[in-house]
Structure formats: structure tokens, C-alpha cells
Amino acid sequence: MSKAEKEIFDAAPWHGKTKQYDFIKEGVIAVVVVALIVTFFSFLMGSPDDKPLTFKGWAVSNSDNFYATTVQELAGTSGTATYGAPYNKNGQGLNIGPLWLQRWAGVTRPIDTVNDFVIAPLSTQVMSTDIANAVSTWNAAPVSQQKTWATSYDDAITKAEGKISAVATGAYGPVPALAQGLTDMAKAGALDAALLSQGGFFQTDNTKQILFFGDGSYLDDAGTAANLQGGTWGMMNETGRYPGQAWLWLYSFWYQIPPFTNENSKPIGANADAYIMAIMGVMSLGLILIPIFPGIKTLPMRIPIHRGIWSEYYKSQGIKRSKRR
Amino acid sequence: MSEMWTAQLRKKWQKNLPIEKLLPDNQPAYVASWIYVFGVLTLSALAIIIASGIVLAFEGPAWYHYSSVGKFVNSTHFWSVQLFFVFMVIHLWGKFWMAAWRGNRMATWMTGAVAFVASIATAFTGYLVQTNFDSQWISFEAKDGFNSVGVGAWFTVTNLGQMLLLHVAFLPLILGVITVVHVLMVRKRGVVPPIDADATNTEVRS
């Protein structure tokens, strides 16, 4: 039989031997079996549900880091402040060759780290005289002065390796008072809700909270402790001993190998996220289109696992392995 | 005068998907391997995902953290998702090694592969709406991938409201449609014949 004749044969309704088969019964049995397995596992092992982190937890366990991050938000040097689209215009974003998709998509989720993360939350509180004065001093100053105060304080903190008590004195304006005010607010537990409720009564968007959170080390350290970092296959992992997302193995894989591992290597390592997204898009398309790829579509014929699947039928019909590959 | 659209649709439907194909009580003799159960196992896991998901939706996002019944239902949703992917991937492996796209079945393979990708997307939004530490971590990390290709300008993984609505309403609907189309295609074309079977060696039905 030629390839074309075989294709016609495969497409035609089956005229060979058949056997009885209860479609509905099979379905019911399958649902019952799966339900039993699911119930058993749920009773035995529960499921992962690590409590969410809070700003209070951050400020209480590592107030220096929270304080320093606040200064970075005011100085415009934090991860969020320098991110670029869709949050602001302070970064170019990633590119794949001539395609600057991140930047082209525009600033659709605008975030001003100075006001959104610091001044506005402080202003929602009944402020002490010190904080109230600090806020009005800040607001009254021109932007260039604000920047000078905040960046010189940020530099001084970096020089002191993040130890706030060891920072040299200097002309930092109201910045230390603002940072202390926000730290105290966080320690009291008021910051989480203040960040969320900005703009109205009903809020369902946690973007500001998550971004501010990620600018410091608290979230990152927790991720490392739970082995969830991208550079160590974290995308596949779950908290605790629970099974993770094994189906993300290929997406996770690319982050483990050069050039993607080197953030400084241009053009690929520095734009790893974009390149890997593109690679996975292409590979997903490849999976969908497997039947058209010569070599791949004939693999099942050349590695005859099907002889095991259909062994009984082949034996009963005396069908030998086809020479057609 | 041309035939009524309704009549045309009905005739096409009866020709391609008569009730005997939708609810068969026999199948080709070569459908005799345990590998064949993984399609229906995948569908069963999906049914339990949807059922447990509906209960979680009815009770709202706080219930499954604090009540013991809520935690249990949350666990059933988690484990049915794990089983769903296990069964689906084994089903995919089986179908690949059977070259199940043969005989005009390329669309069946393609809808199945699209369902796989759509399942990953739906599960991903699910992970984002757990409202626990894992969601915080995943949203912070995943935003970079989507932002880097411009998708993040609309698809905001840190926006709980958006992700929750996509996870509970929009994506399951899309996945449901793809799954139904996939299953109907299998019913329409029948289970693919063995690779080495052909007209010269197949016993005609007695």
C-alpha cells in the first residue's frame, strides 16, 4: 500500500473487527475513580497555602531594608521606579532586536513611586507634626531639590551597606523623616490597606502593593528560602513538599543556561525574559503543528512504541512491522 | 430556491455526527490498550476541577483559607489539577506515539495541543488567585515575562480582580469550548487505526 492509499485507509470509517463498548459506563467509572483519588490525596496531604507576606512583617523583621527601600522610592532608584512600561517612562524595557514591544505597549499602569508609595499613604494618616512638616516641606520643594535630597541619602545608605544607624549625616531634607514615618506606618500594619485603597472604596488591584514589596529584599528572601527563584528551576516548584508545576519544565529550562543566565550579556542575556517568551511561543506553535514536520511526524513509525500499544491486534491479525517509514 | 439554512445544518450534522457516533456502543477491535483511558481520565479530572472550582467560587476567596471544609475543597481543586496535567500529558505521549493525526485527524491533534496550552494559561491564572504567599511571588516574577513582550500592558498579573475573573469565567469557557470541539472531532473521525494496519491485512467485519 502506498503512502497515499494508507492515508485514505486511515481516514475511512473502520470496516474491520469491532467489539462492544459502553461509552457512558466508562465515563462514569473514570469520574468515580478520579474523585476517589482526589479525595484520598486531599484528606491525606491537604494543599499548599503559605500565608501571604505583609508590609508589617517586612518592616518589623527588617526595618532597615524597608526604610532603605522607601528612600529608593523617593529617589527614583528602586526597581519599580526604573522599570519602564507599563508603569512609567524611566526605563527602555526589553527588546528582541528591533522589536521594543514592552516600550511600544505604553504606560498603561502608571505608577509614581514617590506619591503612590510614600507621600499619599503617609497623607492618609493622622500625621504627627514632624511627619506633617516633612510632607509639606517635600511638596513645597521643586522636583530637582527633592531628587537631590533623596539620591544623596540613597547613596549614603548604600555606602553604609544598608545599616541605617551607620549612615553619615548630610543634607537630606525631609527624606529621613518621611522614610521613618512610612516605616512606623508599616510596622503598625496600616500600610497594606493604605496602598490598596488609594483612589476609592472598592479596590481589587494589588499592583502597587506587589511592586513596592518586590523592591526590597523581604519578598526576594522568602522566594529564595522556598526555592522559587527562576535561576534554580523555581518556576516548577511549589511551597513545601507539594508537587509543583512539572509542565513548566521547558519554560523554566531556558533560565538555567547561558546566555540567558547572564543578565549583562547583550543582546540575549539582558533581554532574557523577552527572548524566552518568544522561544516558548514558537515551541508551543511547534507542538500544535507537529503533524506537518517531516522527521518528527515519522518518529512514531521509526520508534515503534505502537507495536506495544496495538500488540494484541497485530498478533490476532498476523500484522508484521510495516516497511513503510 | 436554495435549501433552508436550518435544514442544511441539520443534514450536515446528521451526516457527520449522528447520534450513533456521539453515543457509540462498539468500537474498533484495536482499541484495546490501557493507554486509551487517559483521554477520559483527563476529562474526568477536568470535571472535578470545575465542580470544586464552582464550590470555591460560591464561597468566595477567603473561605478556603479559614474553614476546614474550605481548605478541603481547596485541596480537591489542587489535586484534581495535578491529576489533570498528569493524565493529559500521558494522553499526549500516547497520541504522539500512535501518530494519531493520521487519516485526516490533524485538526484533532491541533485542538488537543491548543487545549494543553490553554490549560496551562488557565492554571496559571489559578495560581495567581490563591491569595497566599505563592500568588505574591508568582505575580511579582511573572509580570516581567509578560511586560517584556508588551502583553503586560493589558494582562496585569498583579491585578487580582482581573486574574480572578479570567480564571473563573473567561478562560474556563474558552478551554471548555476547545475541549468540546476536540472530543467531537474524535467522535466524528473515530479512533485512528494502527500504524501497521492497512486494507491488505485488516479482517473485514464478519
Place this chain on the structure above:
Amino acid sequence: MTGWIADFMNHPATYLKSGWVQISVTNLIVISLMLIIFALAIVIPFPHGKKRVPGSTKETRK
């Protein structure tokens, strides 16, 4: 219901590392089980179904 061995499950997982490859014991178990189940599904014989009774469905009248 938090599960009888939920205590055990909520501790950090053990990771097996070799160079840049790293996998949790749990994920390794899941993937290994999948491969084993796939292999078993292919080799374990399927129970014999009943032969189709002639005349039981419309399709036989051809």
C-alpha cells in the same frame, strides 16, 4: 481538613542537585510515576471486551 500528613508536607522540600540541574524530590516522583504509568499502560494487556453482537446497532445493517 488540613490533612493527616499536612505537617510533613508543609516543610521545605528536599532538592536533588547535579550541576545546573535541580529538582525537588516530589516533582521527581511525579515525573517518574508518569513515565512508569505510561510504560505500564502500553505493556499491560487490556481485558478482552465482549465481541460485538451482530445486529445490535444500526451500523451493522450495511
